Amino acid sequence: xxxxEILLPGVGVCYEFQTASGSRVGVVxxxxxxxxxxxxxxxxxDAAETLLTLTxxxxxxxxxxxxxxxxxxxxxxxxxxxxxxxxETIDVPAGSRFDGKPLGDARIRTLTGASIVAxxxxxxxxxxxxxxxxxxxxxxxxxxxxxxxxxAVRRIVRx
Amino acid sequence: MDAFLLExxxxxxxxxxxxxxxxxxxxxxxxxxLLAGLLLGEGGxxxxxxxxxxxxxxxELGVLLLLxxxxxxxxxxxxxxxxxxxxxxxVVDLVLNAPVGFVAGLLLGYEWQACLALAGVTWISxxxxxxxxxxxxxxxxxxxxxxxxxxxxxxxILMAVFLPLLVVALAGGTATAAAVAVGxxxxxxxxxxxxxxxxxxxxxxxxxxxDDEQVLLRVLGLMxxxxxxTFAVDASAAVGAFLVGLAIPSGTAERAxxxxxxxxxxxxxxxxxxxxxxxxxxxxxxxxxxxFALAMVSTLTKVATGAYAARRDxxxxxxxxxxxxxxxxxGEFSIVIAGLAxxxxxxxxxxxxxxxxxxxxxxxxxxxxxxxALAEPFxxxxxxxx
Numbered sequence: 001x002x003x004x005e006i007l008l009p010g011v012g013v014c015y016e017f018q019t020a021s022g023s024r025v026g027v028v029x030x031x032x033x034x035x036x037x038x039x040x041x042x043x044x045x046d047a048a049e050t051l052l053t054l055t056x057x058x059x060x061x062x063x064x065x066x067x068x069x070x071x072x073x074x075x076x077x078x079x080x081x082x083x084x085x086x087x088e089t090i091d092v093p094a095g096s097r098f099d100g101k102p103l104g105d106a107r108i109r110t111l112t113g114a115s116i117v118a119x120x121x122x123x124x125x126x127x128x129x130x131x132x133x134x135x136x137x138x139x140x141x142x143x144x145x146x147x148x149x150x151x152a153v154r155r156i157v158r159x
Numbered sequence: 160m161d162a163f164l165l166e167x168x169x170x171x172x173x174x175x176x177x178x179x180x181x182x183x184x185x186x187x188x189x190x191x192x193l194l195a196g197l198l199l200g201e202g203g204x205x206x207x208x209x210x211x212x213x214x215x216x217x218x219e220l221g222v223l224l225l226l227x228x229x230x231x232x233x234x235x236x237x238x239x240x241x242x243x244x245x246x247x248x249x250v251v252d253l254v255l256n257a258p259v260g261f262v263a264g265l266l267l268g269y270e271w272q273a274c275l276a277l278a279g280v281t282w283i284s285x286x287x288x289x290x291x292x293x294x295x296x297x298x299x300x301x302x303x304x305x306x307x308x309x310x311x312x313x314x315x316i317l318m319a320v321f322l323p324l325l326v327v328a329l330a331g332g333t334a335t336a337a338a339v340a341v342g343x344x345x346x347x348x349x350x351x352x353x354x355x356x357x358x359x360x361x362x363x364x365x366x367x368x369x370d371d372e373q374v375l376l377r378v379l380g381l382m383x384x385x386x387x388x389t390f391a392v393d394a395s396a397a398v399g400a401f402l403v404g405l406a407i408p409s410g411t412a413e414r415a416x417x418x419x420x421x422x423x424x425x426x427x428x429x430x431x432x433x434x435x436x437x438x439x440x441x442x443x444x445x446x447x448x449x450x451f452a453l454a455m456v457s458t459l460t461k462v463a464t465g466a467y468a469a470r471r472d473x474x475x476x477x478x479x480x481x482x483x484x485x486x487x488x489x490g491e492f493s494i495v496i497a498g499l500a501x502x503x504x505x506x507x508x509x510x511x512x513x514x515x516x517x518x519x520x521x522x523x524x525x526x527x528x529x530x531x532a533l534a535e536p537f538x539x540x541x542x543x544x545x
Contacts, residue, residue, distance in 0.1 A: 009237035009308040010290060011299055026300045031413075038300035044538075046302035046478030047531075 016040075035059045086147045089120070092157050094137030104131025112152040114145025163209035170210065174428050185295060185528060187288040189490045190520030192428055193513050196435015197443060207436065214433045221430030222498065223400040224423040225491050227382050229286070229315055230404015231412045231419075235352060238316060241309035248306065248468035249313035255460040257282040263453050272328045273508060276500035279321055280512050281457040285490025286311045288520065292485060292527045303482035306468035310486060318492060319348050319401055325496065326395040329503035347402065355406045363411040371418050378407070378415045379422075397495060427491065434494050435513055437501065443510045450514030458522065461487045476541045480534035481527070488523025489516055 006014045012030040019025055024040040026048060033056035038048035054062065092098065098106050109115055119126040119133060120140040126133060143153050177195060178188035199205055207214070241249075260281035264274030289311060298304055323344035327337045355362070366377045382403045389399030407415060462483030469482035497512030526533070 006305050007237060007240045008299060008305055009234075009241055009312040010232055010286070011293075011304075011308060014300055014305075028300045030299070036297070036300060040300075040302075044475065044477045046474045047481075048300040048302075050297045050300070 033059075084146060085144065086150055087142070087144045088150045090141045090143055090150070090154050090157060092135050092137060092139040092141065096135075096137060096157055097159060098135050098157060099137040101135060102131060103129055103133045103135055106135075106156055108143075108153055108156060111156065112145060112149045114143050114149035114153050116141050117144055118142040163213070166207060166210040167213065170207075170214070170432070174432065178428075186524050187285070187291065187488065187490060187520050188428070189285070189288065189431055189494075190517040192431035193435040193494070193517050193520070196432040197438055197440055197513060197517075198435075199432075200436035200439065211436070214429050214436065217426050218430035218433035219396075221423075221426035221428070222397050222495050223382060223386050224419065224426050225430070225495065226397045226401040227378075227404045228416065228419065228423050229318070230401045231407060231416050232286075233312075233315065233405055234409060235356070237312055241312040245306060245309035245313060245468055245471065248310050248464070248471060249317070251467050252310055252314065252464045253282060253317070255464050256457055259453065259457045259460055263449065263456075267449060267507075269505070269507065272331075272503070273500060273505040275325055275328050276496055276505065276508055277453075277511070279325060279496040280489070280493040280508070280515060281453060281460075283314050283318065283489065283492040283496070284311060284461065284486045285488045285492065285520070285523070286315060288488035288490045288523060289485055292488065292524050296528065298481070298485075301478065301481065302472065303465075303469040303474045303478040303485075306472045306474065307465060307482050307485050310464065310468050314492075316348075319398060319405075320344050322395050322398045322401075322496075322499070325499060326398075329500060329505070344398065348405070351402050351406045355408060360408060362406060363408040366407060367411045367414065371414075374411070374414050375418045375422075378403075378411075378419065395499065397499075430498075431491075431494060434498060434509070438510045438513055443514060446507070446510040447514050450511050450518060453511070453515055454518040454522065457489075458487050458519065458526070476538045477531060477534040480537060481530040484523075484526040484530040484533065486523075487519060487526050489519045 001017060004016045006016065008014055008028070010031075012028060014026050014028045016024065016026040024045070026036075026038045026040065028036040028038065030036070035054045037051045037054070039051055040046075040048045103116065103119070116129060117127065118141075119129045119135070120142065121136065121138075141153070141157070143150060145153070173195060174188075174192060177191040181188040181191045199207055200211075257278040260277035260279070261274045263281075264271075264277040269277070289307065293299055293301075293304060293307065320341055323340045324337050327340040332340070366374065366381065368374055368377070382400050385403050386396035386399040389402075390396040404412070462480070465483030465486040466479040469479040474482065493512055493516050497508045500508040
């Protein structure tokens with residue numbers, strides 16, 4: 001999708017795009033932190049009707065609502081765009097031999113070529129975990145690599 | 160003392176009431192403040208006594224604050240974008256609108272210095288009134304709006320060149336001196352922009368502070384020192400204030416805008432009032448026909464300017480008319496320019512500019528409001544033609 005960015009001197013920036021249903025929509029990000037959502041008219045395509053105006057806080061909340069599922073989607077997009085690239089979440093079972101050991105001890109990248117990009121522990125997400133990060137049973141590893149690499153990682157952490 | 164406090168208090172209440180009425184009518188308060196000044200003062204309904212001196216001094220501060228805020232609003236990125244897309248619009252704006260004032264001055268038999276000032280009066284649109292109008296009418300997302308705003312940005316930066324030129328001319332300088340002044344002004348503006356880019360963070364650290372009071376006092380103090388120094392070297396104090404605004408880096412500028420905004424509103428209101436005070440209603444009457452004629456002609460040239468700028472962005476007929484009418488309003492900077500001329504002894508410009516800005520300060524927003532209705536016959540013709 002193409003987004004046109006138009007600078008409005010002294011006011012802010014207007015982002016404009018076309019929806020699949022055929023409406024031309026604009027989001028005006030103003031200097032004072034407010035956002036206007038506008039829809040361009042059919043009769044006069046240069047004029048726009050203001051649909052709603054959001055304060056900075058309201059816009060942040062909206063972005064959170066709209067942004068949450070998008071992260072997962074983008075992750076899927078990435079693996080789709082690059083042939084051979086796979087991503088998976090692999091659980092570390094309780095009683096695994098790496099339960100309570102630093103991540104580096106598993107030598108996952110050396111042995112499989114796959115990278116651990118994040119460790120999900122309950123509510124927390126540790127992105128780009130250092131080798132010193134101590135694993136616990138019940139952790140989930142977010143892994144990026146080849147499909148065969150995924151199987152190898154699974155074998156290591158379950159062993 | 161008690162008479163002073165009482166008078167000033169009543170004046171501020173009056174200005175507040177006028178601004179309120181103007182707001183309800185969807186108009187700018189500037190012409191109403193000018194009218195209040197015209198009706199009060201010498202030869203008017205009531206002669207101000209105790210507060211006159213204070214209002215004059217406050218008015219001078221108002222000019223500096225108007226230009227400081229103009230500089231604070233400026234961003235290099237916005238300027239380069241405007242230049243890239245709308246440099247020809249800026250030229251058309253100058254070529255169409257400035258000669259109207261200049262020729263009118265010649266017809267009225269003024270010296271060329273006064274003609275030059277009158278050219279500035281008819282040239283510069285009111286950024287304040289236009290920006291407010293676009294926001295009130297919820298037109299920020301409209302496609303002609305970037306063109307309108309670009310014209311305003313270009314006018315604003317050209318003011319930094321025009322004001323020194325005018326000051327030298329008004330002081331009786333020769334054409335060579337004026338050319339040197341323009342060259343110097345251009346050089347200083349470029350230098351300040353470059354310095355702000357590379358050394359701006361130092362200035363930001365110097366002026367920035369968590370405390371609003373500190374930001375207020377430091378920025379205001381720096382502005383006054385620089386304005387005083389530029390005045391001492393025979394340049395306009397207003398240009399000094401503008402340069403200070405330009406030099407302050409964007410992070411600090413944003414804070415400074417928030418802190419200084421209310422102060423600007425107060426002192427600018429007193430500036431418009433004091434400008435009106437200098438003219439009595441009886442003096443205004445003989446200049447009204449000239450002001451009216453000037454307003455009508457320069458309305459047409461401004462509409463043409465806006466339409467041209469919007470057309471460059473590929474905007475249709477209705478949008479072109481909206482852009483043209485939005486730019487018609489003249490206000491604060493026309494008065495600033497006329498104020499310089501009056502200060503240099505060309506007193507006729509006082510009543511002309513007052514009448515002119517009262518007319519266009521009211522007519523501009525009204526035209527902008529009814530732009531779509533005005534555009535209808537043109538749009539219909541364009542539709543038939545295609």
